[in-house]
Amino acid sequence: MATLSQMPPLEQLAITGRVAVTCVGRGREAHVDAMSSGRSGLTACDFPGVDFPCWIGRVGGIEDELFPGRMAAYENRATRLAVSALETEGFSCRVAAAISRWGSRRVGLVIGTSTSGVEKLENVYRNWSGNGPLDPAYSLRHHNDHHAVTSFLAEYLGIEGIGYTVSTACSSAAKALIDGAQLIRLGLCDAVLTGGVDSLCLTSLFGFEALELVSREPCRPFDARRDGLSIGEGAGFILLEREGDGPRLLGYGETSDAVSMSTPPPEGEGAQAAMREALGRASLDPEEIEFVKLHGTATKSNDLAESAAVASIFPFGPPSASLKGMIGHTLGAAGAVEAVLCLDAMESGIVPGTVGLSAPDPALALVPRIQSASGEIRRAVCNAFGFGGSNSSLVLGLS
Template sequence: MSGRASPWPLAISARTVVTALGAGVEPLRAALRDRISGLAPARFPSAPDGIWTGEVPGLEEAAPPPGLAGFDCRNNRLAELALRADGFAEAVRAAVARHGAHRVAVVVGTSTAGIEETEQAYRRRPEGQAELPADFDYRRTHDLQALPQYLQARLGLSGPALVISTACTSGARAIMEAATLIAAGVADAVVAGGVDSLCRLTLQGFNALELLSRGPTRPCAGDRDGITIGEAAGLLLLERPADAPPGATLLLGAGASSDGHHMSSPHPEGLGAVSAMRAALDSAGIAPEEIGYVNLHGTGTRANDAMEDRAVHHLFGAAVPCSSTKGWTGHTLGASGAIEAVIGALCVEEGLVPGCLRVDQPDPEFRSAIATANRATPLQRVLSNSFGFGGSNCSLVIGRA
């Protein structure tokens, strides 16, 4: 960032997650340690036959407060469940007391936002009626901006509120853009992350592309057969280290690229992925050998995993253990970068490399150091990758100074 102050490092003052494993960081931490997956045969209405999903339990009890009832939709309920967990809303209130509500921004990513609410509205139309029902509130449910507006209203914030929608990099790019706001002096703290919910469009769309696994996803396996779609919310409160609790895990750097290779297929040699990873390392001021673990984007498709293996090997050789954690949560699309940023922080704090679930041996053609079993090892820094349709790439460095 020539000509501007570097935004790095930033402290993760608080974090919260909601995944198929449950609400809160602790269920995720325990599942990683005990190798328990949240994936199950699909129960979601209109899901393709024979697939698995990572569906979040407890959304029936996660309605917004009465004053914000107009925002009620599956996506905002995921966000609400996250706000109730891990003391996150209380941590944001403390940040407001430190900085003022106008100095706390919201930058969140999503891909389909609240389209599931529109799908329901479409099905509720009386026979022969073209218009959607009069009680359908597009602006506060389906619209991309509905998510940051809900978080801003729910938390009583008045700083900037932005949404990022760059497919499966959305959650990671939101974190990166949050750092830019702090570096530019626009905000002193940012609620950043991603939320994405199951919907018919996503499930049937990936099914039409023939990318869905017929069982739980198995990234990096030689016989992997595709993605398992999940839903999730992951939120981080980012501040300058001086404003954060002592010992907070740090966001040390980030890098992004756009290779524009193909609408839905990654560049086969991972050129954009290499560029994003190298930019993240450069922004953190570290060399590849200072990374202790790489959290792969690792979706479980043939093309994505093979591309990422080439890209990671190009930078790290076979010296750094790497794995995908989507066997635990499924691919949560626009939320995945934020969820896996929290996983990266947990790996540093726990000294844990989580080996790929349900994979006895990695693809024999892979050359990077794929971990298939958990290993305990001190970790100072983790690199987390997110790659998306349209050639969008983003990498985050998380760890200790």
């Protein structure tokens, strides 16, 4: 494994735009308010077709928002979330400005997702008689294909540069951000729209329930009584550019455990390596990091492994927190959504707490913050770890 001093330095790419939509609201003001007050957006599950008790992070009113008529073929819950984010705080105008600066062929697009528009197919099958063709409104290319959301964004925004989709479970959107940085470093793009989108769907809810990973109560990351996750939905976008004003992507790291399809190694060796790689690319020592945004799923094994990994890299204990008690686990979108929220906190002078945590597990190697507080964060690490041992770590900094 490369040491910190052996890692090639990373040009500090500009984050010229960002936005997130989650169950607590749309845009920066809503998320800053939720982080400041410790407000959770999780609610008792009312998603159609779910017959077991759980709590979810559902984005309210998404079904009723306007959807562009010219893009009607792509309409589903995931693309609705994407449109809601694009049209929040004028984010789509920032993308248009980047296209104007660099040209549509020099702007790339890399999006992470776990389920794309599978919710559309679920509804089609639920309403199918069992005879004859499926509803003609359903199209594999426009909905269930993992590239469907990315294709939608390219057409909707007029992006003609390199475009592809990353689907590595819960690290997807963080890896999309890393890929966007690499496209710029390689000279293939001058700007890249990155991020992630995932919507609530029966595939995710019943899938995690089958794995016995869904909590019957709002999730409690790193709590002694934690018993599983709460699934959420959302969209988070980050616009990376070769130059410009705004926060910086200082470094990144990614590794693969190759140990288990669903359980990380208890000491989190792969997560440790990803964080070390990210710090090396940022040319930073662990002591220079002022906050660690934990992946923090609230499952027994994941919190155990991440706490061991973070404590091994940051033994002096900078403030850390999980955001999933506030917004739920947005799966493939989590890496981007939570990076946006971390930047919102940094620019607003907030050190986030861990909603749902009240009795820290004494068996864990670290104790995350319980309550939010005022404080300056200039450099932060953001973790996103996925099934199959896919680990990603980002280092974000204010300019």
